[in-house]
Every structure is written in C-alpha cells, then in structure tokens.
Amino acid sequence: MLKRTLTSFVILLLTAGCVALKLVSAYFFDAFVFVLIYASVIEMCFAFKVAGKHFFKLPLLLLPIVAFLSFKFTNNPFVYILAGWLALAIYSVIFELIINSKLRNRTTPTTFDEENERRFGITKTTLFICAYPVSILSLLFGLNALEQNLSFIAIILTFAVAMMTDVFAYCFGVMLGKNSTHKLAPEISPKKSIVGSVFGVVGGLIVGGLGFLFFYHLGWLGGLGTNLAVAIAVMAIIGVIGSLATQVGDLFASAFKRKIGIKDFGNIFPGHGGFMDRLDGLMFAGAVVYLCFAILV
Secondary structure: HHHHHHHHHHHHHHHHHHHHHOOHHHHHHHHHHHHHHHHHHHHHHHHHHHHOOOOOOOHHHHHHHHHHHHHHOOOHHHHHHHHHHHHHHHHHHHHHHHHHHHHHHHOHHHHHHHHHHHOHHHHHHHHHHHHHHHHHHHHHHHHHOOHHHHHHHHHHHHHHHHHHHHHHHHHHHHHHOOOOEEEEEEEOEEEHHHHHHHHOOOOHHHHHHHHHHEEEEEOOOHHHHEEEEEEHHHHHHHHHHHHHHHHHHHHHHHHHHHHOOOOOOOOEEEEEEEEHHOOOOHHHHHHHHHHHHHHHH
C-alpha cells in the first residue's frame, strides 16, 4: 500500500510538472503526450505478442505524428486524421496480402491454411491499436491546441476527473461496497462495486464544481464565463460524463487484459502496473473533455 501511494505521488508530481511546462511552451505537453502514446503502444504490442497476435509497426509509428500535425496546424484535424487512417489501413491490407501470397507459394495447403488463419488478423490487430490507445490518446493533442486558458482548464479537468473518480471509487468501494453483493461487472472486475462506481461519479462531479468555482473567478472561462448557467452545466457534464467515461475505460482495459491473459500491461510503476494501467480511464475522460469543449464551448 505504501509503495502504491508513493508511486501515485511521484506520478502526480511528474504529470503536474509536464502540464506546468505549458507555460513555457505548448510543445512540452505535446512531447509528454508523445511519450504516453508510444509507451502505451509498446505495452499493447507486448500484450498482443503474448496472445500470439501480429501487427504492422509503421502505422503505429506514423499515426501519432499525423494526429499531432493535424491538431497543431489544420482547422479540420479529423479530416486529416481520417485520411491518415485510410492510408495506413490500405498499407496494412496490401502488405498482409503480400505476406499471404508468399506463404501460399512456399507452404503446403494445410500448413498455409493454418498460417493464413493465424495471420489473417494482422490488419485488424494493427487498426485496433491505432484506435486504442493511439487515436483516443491523440485527443490530448486536441486539448493542447485549444486557446491557452481553455487548454489549461481542459487538461487539468481531464487529469483531475480521472484521478478523483479512481480515488472516490476505490476508497468508498472498499469502505461501503467490499462485502456488497451488488457488483458493477463481476465477470470483468470482481472487486468493483456499484457503490464505488456511484461515488466515483460523485468525485467527478466535485471536480467539475470546484473547477467551475476556481476557473470562473480567475476569468479563464472566456466566452463560456459570460453565461453562468451554461458554464455550470458544462462543468457538471464534464464531471459526470468524464467520470463515467473513466470507469468505462477502466472496465474496457480489464476486459481486454482478461481476454489476452495478462494481469497488468507493464510493471514500470510499482504497485500500479504500466502506462496503460494508469491511462485506461484517463484517455476516455480526455475524449469526453475534448468533445465537450469542442461542441459546447
């Protein structure tokens, strides 16, 4: 428990430092996002290797760069990201056909059928990683590309909502839901209770409320702050939906690990696992925050 707490404190300090460096240049946070994405990709690749799955490396290397350039230098980033997706999908399909053709020429039909069945999912596996975690985490580039004050708000809310959701869900789940028969998803994560989930949403809502009070009085909400009701509604929506998204992300990662047959994505953070174990919920919260700011603000 002590090791987990100390690791959490170190992660919090490093994250806060990377966010604070935005005051020097937004590129520092972009570099931080690149580290998160590529570290997560490495862990996902190792996970699929454990399951005997194959993938193409080039799309996984290029898509984060395409996303960064799209958010940084274009007015319609999703158009360019979609174009990048299509190009990388075509690349994967073509090379998988080449691989299958070579296998057909040098193996017996029976062996080829077995090999072809094993390799048929290369493109699917590659695109899965391109979507999760690459594309979802790439939305952090979008948060960083917002107007400076709104960008700070969006990034801080993303990390705060994810963190408070985890803290409230864990603490109240242990105190009130440990022996409860009302589990959230027992087949996926037996320890998670509905009580913990509800209090996780409460934690997200508290972050939204505190965020509104803090940023509204600082005058950082810009045009959003001119309409008090709208500002409160946006913060409440971010707090509640961001918390729900965090929990969905956590459950999705748990389900994936169960299917693959691994306990954690990595062991770089003592007591916490790997990058993906820390980012599973946060990336979904970031997606919600980005969409709220892009649509509502």
